[in-house]
Amino acid sequence: MASPRPLALPPGVTESVFQKFIDRIADTLGSNNVIVVESVHDLPDGSYLEQPYSHDAFHIVDKDAFIASAVANPRHVDDVQHVVRAANEFGVPLWPTSLGRNMGYGGAAPRLRGSVVLNLGKHMNRILEVNVEGAYALVEPGVTFEQLHKHLVDNGLRTESDDPEEKKKDKLWMDLPDLGGGSVMGNTLDRGVGYTIYGDHWMCHSGLEVVLPNGEIMRTGMGAMPSPKATSRFWHGKPHEQPGNECWQLFPYGFGPYNDGLFSQSNLGIVTKMGMTLMPAPGGYQSYLITIPRGEDLAQAVEIIRPLRLQMIIQNVPTLRHVLMDAGILGKRSDYTLDDGPIDDAGLEAIAKKLNLGIWNFYGALYGPEFVRDAHWTAIKTAFSAIPGAKFFFPSDLPADQPHVLHNRHRVLQGLPSFEELKWIDWRPNGAHIGFSPVSRLNGDDALRQYELARTRAKEAGFDYMGTFTVGMREMHHIVEIVFDRRSAATRQKAHALMRSLIDECAANGWGEYRTHLAFMDQIAGTYNFNGGIQTRFNEVLKDALDPNGVLAPGKSGVWPKRYRELGLRGKL
Structure with a gap:
């Protein structure tokens, strides 16, 4: 049986190399979690809750301008690492997305035509912890605002009632944007906002776990310090399974340079866990x-x-x-x-x-x-x-x-x-x-x-x-x-x-x-052009150092790796 042929291949990637990459990741993720986009018939626009991962549903240029070659659905962090390492080996660009429901900004579609969309939200959607004393949650990419709210309600931490007596029982509230179906993590990493006292979502995050462009895992802030439980002689788990430091979601800065900003609106890593501050019930x-x-x-x-x-x-x-x-x-x-x-x-x-x-x-x-x-x-x-x-x-x-x-x-x-x-x-x-x-x-x-x-x-x-x-x-x-x-x-x-x-x-x-x-x-990255565009040049130095093969989200926020800059892709659709 012939292998499926993608409607769009990434620049510089042959069909045989692409197929080897698809076969490699399908062996780990399962063939049902790797879908090749074969034809225009695979481009239904869907809806907000059934959004496409193959293209931009609200396209203002040609429908196939921002089109994926395939969509991969990792089930856990090990899968993400495997896909990233395979992408480096075969030179296939990836476009990670949490849920892709911000339709007015392109949804889940990749900036670089032919990239493989890495749909983190399909399976990686666990609420790992809600801590009442510290008023925070630790979430995976696919956790929606609606899901987090339901967790609070189901666990007796929040009521939907307007009855003042019922509201007195509330312990934790959450902030959210206009629509409740989006990813908590995705909205925060894109520096989205909500409307309560805790409306600045990026300000309210604390601690990230990130798969770097070489497939290694890093935790930021206090997460860089292991938990005593994780260093005991009884611990035999993988890094991403280790319990976090007890202050990981309480103090975002840790020691040394503050790295979290490198992963906001960026293409320097894939965030797989994030701490999010919750709002203590205000009492009225x-x-x-x-x-x-x-x-x-x-x-x-x-x-x-x-x-x-x-x-x-x-x-x-x-x-x-x-x-x-x-x-x-x-x-x-x-x-x-x-x-x-x-x-x-x-x-x-x-x-x-x-x-x-x-x-x-x-x-x-x-x-x-x-x-x-x-x-x-x-x-x-x-x-x-x-x-x-x-x-x-x-x-x-x-x-x-x-x-x-x-x-x-x-x-x-x-x-x-x-x-x-x-x-x-x-x-x-x-x-x-x-x-x-x-x-x-x-x-x-x-x-x-x-x-x-x-x-x-x-x-x-x-x-x-x-x-x-x-x-x-x-x-x-x-x-x-x-x-x-x-x-x-x-x-x-x-x-x-x-x-x-x-x-x-x-x-x-x-x-x-x-x-x-x-x-x-x-175009917008080009308007941030103080001192001859030093910010863009600085971002390119970081990109080339951390992602020398240019596999993570080429073109995200106007940051292009060297291999695509040399192809003259900046400014082209």
């Missing part, structure tokens, strides 16, 4: 919405937010959401207008009035005992009352039987998984989206200039502006969602061109993206 909770009536009020709102956030009166990671983001959750575009052109100011005002929202809508939460929440709310409400026409809502102020985004944010802001944010992707027929996410100062003028720039360019390209300002401590992530018809080649091309222009214009203003889709990694 109240979500809220402040509607801000006019688009130009954005600058004043941000100026109000900054001191409140810096002083931790606003405790959590709040969001300023444009009305069309909320409208997309509550309906499709055709529910609001039959005009195919971008919605104008009058149209936005009509939608806001229909939905009892502002042009901007500020979602936040109060945590702690009632007297603490009351004091914070008084300060927040007083400050926002300076905006003429601002309105204030708790969930109890809205009909429980009528859909409203505040009901969903009420869940998310207390770490309860939700899938409501999937709805705005259907704003247009055959909906797909690309995320554009520049970072700026927490400054009203910057916010308004970014909004006007993004909205103007979107309008020129024929798209509605849909965006959110996610507020950190001293900066903002401006998440602009370009929603397009994935079945329209013309629309995909316009979305692609829009992204290219936004990247360049924002870079000219000093606004750089904090993560991006596969198609734009090289």
